[in-house]
Amino acid sequence: MLRILYDDGRLDNMGDSALKKALITGITGQDGSYLTEFLLGKGYEVHGIIRRSSNFNTQRLEHIYVDPHNSGARMKLHYGDLTDASALRKWIDSICPDEVYNLGAQSHVGVSFENPDYTADVVATGALRLLEAVRTHIMTTGRQVKYYQAGSSEMYGATPPPQDESTVFHPRSPYAVSKVAAHWYTVNYREAYGLFACNGILFNHESPRRGENFVTRKITRAVGRIKIGLQKKLFLGNLKASRDWGFAGDYVEAMWLMLQQENPDDYVVATEDSHTVEEFLEEAFGYVNLNWKNHVEIDPRYFRPAEVDNLRGSAAKAKEVLGWAPKVSFKQLVVMMVDSDLEKAKREKVLADNGYIDSHQQP
Numbered sequence: 001m002l003r004i005l006y007d008d009g010r011l012d013n014m015g016d017s018a019l020k021k022a023l024i025t026g027i028t029g030q031d032g033s034y035l036t037e038f039l040l041g042k043g044y045e046v047h048g049i050i051r052r053s054s055n056f057n058t059q060r061l062e063h064i065y066v067d068p069h070n071s072g073a074r075m076k077l078h079y080g081d082l083t084d085a086s087a088l089r090k091w092i093d094s095i096c097p098d099e100v101y102n103l104g105a106q107s108h109v110g111v112s113f114e115n116p117d118y119t120a121d122v123v124a125t126g127a128l129r130l131l132e133a134v135r136t137h138i139m140t141t142g143r144q145v146k147y148y149q150a151g152s153s154e155m156y157g158a159t160p161p162p163q164d165e166s167t168v169f170h171p172r173s174p175y176a177v178s179k180v181a182a183h184w185y186t187v188n189y190r191e192a193y194g195l196f197a198c199n200g201i202l203f204n205h206e207s208p209r210r211g212e213n214f215v216t217r218k219i220t221r222a223v224g225r226i227k228i229g230l231q232k233k234l235f236l237g238n239l240k241a242s243r244d245w246g247f248a249g250d251y252v253e254a255m256w257l258m259l260q261q262e263n264p265d266d267y268v269v270a271t272e273d274s275h276t277v278e279e280f281l282e283e284a285f286g287y288v289n290l291n292w293k294n295h296v297e298i299d300p301r302y303f304r305p306a307e308v309d310n311l312r313g314s315a316a317k318a319k320e321v322l323g324w325a326p327k328v329s330f331k332q333l334v335v336m337m338v339d340s341d342l343e344k345a346k347r348e349k350v351l352a353d354n355g356y357i358d359s360h361q362q363p
Ligand SMILES: NC(=O)c1ccc[n+]([C@@H]2O[C@H](COP(=O)([O-])OP(=O)(O)OC[C@H]3O[C@@H](n4cnc5c(N)ncnc54)[C@H](OP(=O)(O)O)[C@@H]3O)[C@@H](O)[C@H]2O)c1
Pocket: 025, 026, 027, 028, 029, 030, 031, 032, 049, 050, 051, 053, 057, 080, 081, 082, 083, 102, 103, 104, 105, 106, 107, 108, 122, 150, 151, 152, 153, 202, 203, 204, 205, 206, 211
């Protein structure tokens, strides 16, 4: 067991996890960044697979990045892709992780209708490639490697709430169908090869780091910009859709807890409370004393070929077995996101007023 003595005299009992290595796909995403912070806090060495991109895609990790030339750097990034089986195998063999978190995905439901093949390749076959890399690594080395699969409430699609681990899947988008495939690949590798593989069926979780083309963040970005005078209108699709929205920072703990259990299993992670997009608008605009009805316009472009009306999870199993519970409420989440985007809009305003950016460029 490792104990860390800080300069200020605090003693942190890190337990066995202090010695562990984690490998995360999708480390540059919202959840990847929160999970990395969480695991570093537990003493892990964290390795992340990042995609080669012509622009930097590591903004969400900048605040925790330590130059690898520094011997104390415990987060390491490697180029790879879920479409590249050889790279996945190479990194698993060379890093020898104790835990693998598969968070990488083309994660946008709307985009999955426009890029269905690619979505299936990354989300479904990508999970299979990673499972296979883990399996063959275990077979050749005899090591124990635990695997976490980022499942989604979108898998329930048309099945009415409340949804739990025994609820039948009825996916309504190429993204959701691909997540169902990844879910069953994970179950199959558990049953067929005895892999310690878990599916986390996570309901929507948001944060100030949520991608800007997801509805919650699109709303809070617009609220900040409208309040500060950089934008007037916000274009949205289906306002009646209802989702179970939690805070991403809370949800990454559940991922980790799943891999600390004696046996692998699947868990729903949710707040058990759902709100429509309209209610999110009320809360977010209302917080800064604006009326959303004066700013929101419906653009049919944002309607999906098949909509998902209502997702609300039952997280009883996660509560009972993992001892997990969400800490941030819906209202607190909205306030956190609006506060953050208000600050961002203020900085944008300074840049726009001084001619450094085009103020009309709408996110
Ligand atoms: N947030 C939610 O409400 C929610 C709910 C249920 C399930 N999930 C699932 O949980 C996971 C994390 O969600 P998130 O909100 O953090 O998503 P996100 O912000 O969209 O992050 C997705 C990550 O996947 C990476 N990625 C995309 N294509 C890839 C590829 N071909 N190979 C390797 N990596 C690739 C992205 O890299 P770039 O930065 O280069 O784009 C990014 O790091 C995803 O699998 C998502 O589908 C999310």
